[in-house]
Amino acid sequence: MADPFQEVIEKLKTWGRVNSPWAIHFNSGSCNGCDIEILATLTPRYDVERFGIKLQGSPRHADVLICTGPVSLQARDRLIRTYEQMPEPKFVIAVGSCAISGGVFQGLYNVVGDVSEVIPVNVYVPGCPPRPDAIIFGVVQLLKSLQG
Amino acid sequence: METNHVPEKFIVSIGPQHPALKEPGHFEFTVDGEVVTNATARLGFVHRGMEKGTEGRNYVQDLYLMERVCGICSHVHAMAFALGVEKLAGVQAPPRAQAIRELIAELERIHSHLLWLGVAAHEGGFDTLFMFSWRDRETVMDLLELISGNRVNYSANVLGGVKIDINEKQKDAMHKGMDFLEERTEHYMKVVTEDETFLGRTRNIGLMTKDQAELLGAVGPTSRASGVPHDVRVDSPYAGYADFPVKLITEPAGDLEARFVVRINELFESYRLVREIIDHLPEGELTVRVPRRIPEGETVSRVEAPRGELFYFMKSNGTDKPDRVKVRTPSLCNWASVLTLAVGHKLADMPMILAGIDPCFSCNDRMVTINRGNDSQVWSWEDLRKYGIDYYK
Amino acid sequence: MVKKKVLTPEELLQAGKEALQSWILSENTPENNRLDVVIQTAEIKNCVRALVNAKWGYLSAITALDSPEYTLVEGSNDKVIVPDKGNVELLYHFCNGAAIITMRMKLPYANAAIDSICEVIPSATLYEREASELLGVDFIGTPSTEHLLLPDEWPVNVYPLRKSFTGLEKQNKVEEK
Numbered sequence: 001m002a003d004p005f006q007e008v009i010e011k012l013k014t015w016g017r018v019n020s021p022w023a024i025h026f027n028s029g030s031c032n033g034c035d036i037e038i039l040a041t042l043t044p045r046y047d048v049e050r051f052g053i054k055l056q057g058s059p060r061h062a063d064v065l066i067c068t069g070p071v072s073l074q075a076r077d078r079l080i081r082t083y084e085q086m087p088e089p090k091f092v093i094a095v096g097s098c099a100i101s102g103g104v105f106q107g108l109y110n111v112v113g114d115v116s117e118v119i120p121v122n123v124y125v126p127g128c129p130p131r132p133d134a135i136i137f138g139v140v141q142l143l144k145s146l147q148g
Numbered sequence: 149m150e151t152n153h154v155p156e157k158f159i160v161s162i163g164p165q166h167p168a169l170k171e172p173g174h175f176e177f178t179v180d181g182e183v184v185t186n187a188t189a190r191l192g193f194v195h196r197g198m199e200k201g202t203e204g205r206n207y208v209q210d211l212y213l214m215e216r217v218c219g220i221c222s223h224v225h226a227m228a229f230a231l232g233v234e235k236l237a238g239v240q241a242p243p244r245a246q247a248i249r250e251l252i253a254e255l256e257r258i259h260s261h262l263l264w265l266g267v268a269a270h271e272g273g274f275d276t277l278f279m280f281s282w283r284d285r286e287t288v289m290d291l292l293e294l295i296s297g298n299r300v301n302y303s304a305n306v307l308g309g310v311k312i313d314i315n316e317k318q319k320d321a322m323h324k325g326m327d328f329l330e331e332r333t334e335h336y337m338k339v340v341t342e343d344e345t346f347l348g349r350t351r352n353i354g355l356m357t358k359d360q361a362e363l364l365g366a367v368g369p370t371s372r373a374s375g376v377p378h379d380v381r382v383d384s385p386y387a388g389y390a391d392f393p394v395k396l397i398t399e400p401a402g403d404l405e406a407r408f409v410v411r412i413n414e415l416f417e418s419y420r421l422v423r424e425i426i427d428h429l430p431e432g433e434l435t436v437r438v439p440r441r442i443p444e445g446e447t448v449s450r451v452e453a454p455r456g457e458l459f460y461f462m463k464s465n466g467t468d469k470p471d472r473v474k475v476r477t478p479s480l481c482n483w484a485s486v487l488t489l490a491v492g493h494k495l496a497d498m499p500m501i502l503a504g505i506d507p508c509f510s511c512n513d514r515m516v517t518i519n520r521g522n523d524s525q526v527w528s529w530e531d532l533r534k535y536g537i538d539y540y541k
Numbered sequence: 542m543v544k545k546k547v548l549t550p551e552e553l554l555q556a557g558k559e560a561l562q563s564w565i566l567s568e569n570t571p572e573n574n575r576l577d578v579v580i581q582t583a584e585i586k587n588c589v590r591a592l593v594n595a596k597w598g599y600l601s602a603i604t605a606l607d608s609p610e611y612t613l614v615e616g617s618n619d620k621v622i623v624p625d626k627g628n629v630e631l632l633y634h635f636c637n638g639a640a641i642i643t644m645r646m647k648l649p650y651a652n653a654a655i656d657s658i659c660e661v662i663p664s665a666t667l668y669e670r671e672a673s674e675l676l677g678v679d680f681i682g683t684p685s686t687e688h689l690l691l692p693d694e695w696p697v698n699v700y701p702l703r704k705s706f707t708g709l710e711k712q713n714k715v716e717e718k
Contacts, residue, residue, distance in 0.1 A: 029194045033219025033300045036263060040289075043266075043282040057530035073692045074193050104213050107204075108197035109701050109708060110691070129219065129300050192690040199675075200701055235572070365599060365664035378599075384574070384639035446571060448634065448641055450601075461604045461632065476602035476668075484664035 018143045020052040023064040024086075028079050029111065030069030033129040034096035038066060046132045053139060059085035064142065065119075070098040070105040071112040083119045091146075093123045093138055100124050175502075178519040179495050186519075187490035187498075189483055202473040207233055207307060207442060210470065217475060219300050220263065223249075223256045224453040226305040229473070231386055232449035232462040233307050236442045243391070243430040245309035250388035251425045252296070252304050253451075254418040258329065259288045260454035260506075261411045261418075265336060268408070268503040272349050273537035277339060284332045287325045294318055309435030319426045326419045333415050340408045349540055350404035354501040356489050357402055364485035367478045368456020370505045371485075373410045374402035380452040387451075392425050407504045440468050453478055455506050479507050496539035499532055550574035553597075553640035560595040561642075564588050575641045582646045582655050589633070589644075589658045598637030600662050605672035606630040607703045608647065622705050629653050629676050648678060657683035675702040 027035050041048040042055060056062070059082045071079060083092070094115045097103035102113030115121055122145075125138035174193065178186040198217060202210045211233075215226040227249050234241060241249070262285040269277035289299045295318050296302035304310050339346060356366065361374040371378060380386070381394045397413045399406035442464040449460040456478030465471040482505040490501060495518070516527045527535075548556070554576045558565070564584045569577045580588055592598065609627035611620040628647040635642045648655060657680040658665050669680040670689040677700040688695065700706060 027194075029196060031194075031216045031219040031222075033216070033222070036219060037300060040282065040286075043286075044279055045283060045286050057528055069194075070196065072193060072195055073694075074195070104216050105196045105198070105201070108201045109706075110195050110197040128216075131299060190687075190689075192688065192692070195690040197701060200706075203704075362599065363663070365662070384636075448575060448643075450636070450641075457601065457636075459602045459634070461602065461634070463606065472604075472606050474602070474604040480667055481664065484667055488663070 014146055018052075018146050020054065021063040021143065022054050022056055022061050023066055023139075024057065024059055024062040024082070025055060025066045026068070026079060026082055028067060028069035028075040028099070028115065029072030030096065030098055034068035034098070034127075037129045037132050038068070038095060038135055040132045041135055046136060048132075048136050048139065051136070051140065051143070059083075060087065062086050063090060064139070065090065065092045066095055066139075067092060067099055067115050067119075067121075068095045069115075070102040070108075071115055071118055073110050073112070076112055076118055079115075079118055091122045091142055092119055093125060093142060094121045095125045095127075095130060095135055095138070097126055097128045100126060103128060174516070175498075176517040176519065177490070177495060177498065180520075182494050182496070184490050184493055184495055184498065187487045189487055191480075191483065199473055199475060202470050204469070206440075206468040207470065210473065211305065211307060212303070214473075214475075215301055215303060215305075217477070220260050221256060221453045221455065221458075222301045223252050223304060224451050224458055225475075226303070227253060227387060228449045228451045228458055228460045229462075230305045230307055231451070232447050232460050233442060234436075234438065235447045235449070236445045236462065236464045237307075237438050238443070239308065239436050239438055241309040241436055242433040243388070244432040245434050245436075247388040247392065247425055247429055248310045248312065248314060248434075249305065250392055251314070251422060251429075252292070252302060252310075253387065254421045254425075255288055255292055256302075257454045258415060258418050258422075259285055259292065261415050262288065262329075264411065264454075264503075264506045265408075268500065268506075271499040271503040271533055271536070272346070273533075273540075274346065277336075280332075281336065284329060287329055291318075291322055291325045294321055306435060308438040309433070311434070313434060314426065314429060319429075322422060322426055326422050330416065330419050333412060333419075337409070337412050340405070340412060345540075347405065349497075349500055349536075350408060352403050352405075353497050354404045354407075354489060354493065354504055355402050356485065358400075360489070361402070361485065364488055365481045366456075366485035366505075367481045368453070368506075369407060369410045369414065370456065370482050372396075372398045373406035375400045378457070380450050380457050384450060386449075388425065391430075392421060392428075394421060404500055404504050411506075441466060442468070442470075455479055456481060479505070482507070494539070495532075496536040499529075499536045548638070550638065550640040553637050554642065556595070557592065557597045557635070557637065557640065557642045560591045560597055561588055561644075564591075574639045575643065577643045577645055579645050582648060585633070585644070585646065586656050586658055586661060589661050592635055592642070593661055598635045598640070598642070600633065600658075600665060600668075601636040601641075602634045603665065603668035603672055604632040604634065605676040605678060605702070606632065607676060609704045624705070625650055627704075629678055631655065631672065631678065633658075650677075653677055654679040654681055656681050659684055674700075676700050677703065 099115045102111055105111045106113050123138050123142045125135055127134055174190055176188050177184050214229040215222045217225045262281050266278040266281040292302055293299045296304055296312055304312050356374045358375040361371045361376045375398050377398055379396050381389045382396045395417055397410055399410050444466045446463045451458050459476040461474040463472040486505045516532050518525045564580045565578045567579045608630050610623040612623050614621055628649050630647050633644040666684055669683045672678045674688050674691050
């Protein structure tokens with residue numbers, strides 16, 4: 001039987017996580033198309049910060065890893081290491097066609113392709129690149145799933 | 149903690165890593181006190197193997213591939229590729245298509261320069277300028293989406309021409325957009341040339357003389373800000389540039405301020421060109437037929453990307469797949485120049501100096517190794533950026 | 542004020558050709574603004590210096606091409622690569638306005654070595670590193686042979702832009718044989 005005190009702590013944690021998740025962004029070799037649309041979500045028209053999401057630098061304080069790119073061989077180990085440095089619970093949003101399947105780079109000699117071959121992924125946001133609205137939608141989907 | 153002995157340098161990676169894996173330091177600065185005495189960079193983080201990829205795909209597929217060399221200047225890559233294929237095939241795209249190619253290239257230059265303005269400002273701690281310029285940039289993103297259906301990767305080029313046309317309503321929207329942006333850009337020019345704090349971080353910093361720029365092989369606005377009069381649109385007009393010429397814009401000072409001024413002046417010139425093209429868009433077809441198999445030959449295709457000269461060498465072998473496509477991006481030229489330039493400057497100036505060449509923005513999480521005497525530290529880019537901002541407070 | 546006369550591409554090419562005259566083995570004008578000259582591998586530094594001293598344009602890129610030797614598979618029309626017998630072709634592209642002069646040399650796989658031109662043009666180091674790691678050219682005296690693009694762990698003597706390279710997994714299978 002679940003400990004009621006623990007349940008409250010879990011709900012508080014979820015609330016905290018859902019209302020102000022800290023995200024880091026990792027580019028695993030993308031052409032930058034997705035990255036500039038991610039950056040655009042921070043700017044006035046899209047303003048992703050009103051959802052309480054803060055994009056910041058260190059993996060050690062991050063809840064969410066936003067990953068773009070088809071994972072170049074050089075990026076692979078760094079991606080794994082960045083993921084490992086994040087504290088539990090942690091979530092990954094793969095943004096863009098490249099992060100899903102390698103996109104147009106599938107099969108090229110210096111790419112792995114699919115981010116989920118390297119680290120587990122929770123949300124995929126398809127597009128080449130996806131619009132900032134789509135990226136925000138993806139993030140909100142993740143937050144909603146945490147609430148539930 | 150593991151130490152690797154390299155002549156004259158001590159590289160110690162700090163941080164939780166597996167001892168066997170070396171941190172791929174993207175930038176490495178050796179400093180003596182505050183002054184940088186050596187700077188190197190490792191590129192290759194974004195190396196995907198595209199040139200090899202072109203050999204296994206046909207020309208049509210390769211057009212889609214080359215669009216994605218860089219998301220910020222996707223159109224100029226596709227255009228350089230398409231122009232090259234057309235030369236090899238011995239055909240010329242019709243005038244309306246060439247004019248539309250130029251139109252989109254200039255709209256792309258506008259989005260790229262505004263993007264850069266914001267990012268460079270952010271590197272220096274001027275986040276208000278970042279927010280404003282990116283908000284204004286949405287105007288040109290909307291225009292690009294209006295005419296092509298996508299904000300990034302507009303995919304306007306086909307082999308033999310373009311696949312999108314411009315109607316009257318779109319022309320009106322573009323006029324309005326250019327008017328708005330021109331007014332906003334006048335404001336940015338004032339900030340960049342008159343704001344004391346801004347000038348404190350840009351005037352007389354990152355100096356590169358004309359001779360240095362030429363010797364180090366700098367291209368684009370970086371070299372034009374040192375007075376080097378090279379611009380592929382002027383030297384070797386392509387697409388619509390013979391009919392709709394552009395003015396060569398240079399600045400003599402060669403410092404960071406000059407690099408800002410050149411790009412802002414290029415914005416004004418792009419606004420003018422966009423208006424000119426839509427007011428005088430030639431009538432006619434949008435495409436010319438290009439055969440599936442391209443006759444044997446070699447060609448060179450050079451275009452002026454927002455960052456400078458983009459160089460494509462293409463070799464065909466009579467089949468529907470290229471034999472070789474070689475891409476030399478402008479950023480490659482500018483890395484060499486800026487790393488040499490960095491020597492003698494303060495560490496605190498590095499973020500702005502590096503931003504000043506408008507590098508491919510991809511390595512947002514690039515790591516920086518700082519070597520100081522016998523000690524080495526690994527910083528994140530954020531750390532270096534904050535260091536610069538705090539230094540100048 | 543006298544306006545400086547803008548030279549046509551043909552005039553520019555003529556001037557460049559004169560600067561390189563003593564080393565040209567053969568030449569070709571594939572397009573009206575392009576001049577290809579074949580020179581001896583050993584003369585590359587002299588030729589580059591000649592263009593630099595004549596202030597003829599700037600080095601825009603160095604292209605490395607794989608030119609393998611092919612043979613027909615017995616009893617079919619399929620070509621296969623003859624190992625170890627091909628060439629790497631190097632193209633040094635200098636641009637001056639619309640004019641482009643390309644200096645070309647073929648280096649046999651067995652001796653794919655050429656002098657570095659970094660003494661004359663320091664920024665050429667990035668181009669030399671790229672050609673070296675992707676096509677296996679040895680630039681004698683080049684200041685750095687650190688990988689520019691390929692990962693450090695990339696297998697030695699495996700050059701991805703050679704036609705014989707078809708992927709790392711296949712490469713590993715070949716080596717296991």
